[in-house]
């Protein structure tokens with residue numbers, strides 16, 4: 001079995017997605033914390049492996065994989081059970097569409113570098129920046145609430161890639177005090193996921209350095 005080393009940051013939601021996926025698959029991995037606050041993601045040594053300078057990065061037997069959804073896809077092919085991305089064309093499209101609502105349409109707008117740009121370069125104050133943050137989560141969650149099926153999880157009877165994306169985004173939403181009353185299905189799915197050890201062990205509070 002490949003030696004897996006995850007370069008991540010405890011509070012990074014893209015990293016949280018990958019920790020959940022690794023735990024759901026029951027894989028052992030080492031964590032190397034990259035402090036985003038200290039700017040370690042922009043060090044020469046890190047950039048030599050990950051030109052984008054983001055976390056997460058998974059190194060499997062010395063080969064680096066970046067982008068959380070690409071990492072989850074790699075995990076699903078290298079370690080197929082339990083499946084996180086369905087094989088059948090239509091369920092696969094549904095699962096990826098749900099995951100992309102979070103990973104492509106919410107999260108990039110609220111990324112650390114975007115928030116820094118809003119404050120430092122565009123001169124937004126803290127309150128306006130937080131308003132921006134909440135706006136994009138609420139708008140994305142409106143769509144995702146409508147797209148959630150009847151299952152216990154976004155993935156149906158079992159958690160899948162979309163649940164790996166939802167739970168970290170809910171964590172961010174709560175941190176920034178987004179009103180969640182309008183999203184009862186997402187709140188219920190998040191609670192169902194957080195009842196599972198794989199999600200609990202991946203949570204920022206569980207992996208935070210003492």
Ligand SMILES: N[C@@H](CCC(=O)N[C@@H](CS)C(=O)NCC(=O)O)C(=O)O
Nearest residue numbers: 012013014054055067068111112113
């Ligand atoms: N699309 C990327 C996003 C990764 C990303 O945005 N990572 C953030 C933390 S959640 C990061 O490393 N930010 C560092 C920075 O903005 O300098 C993925 O899914 O892996």
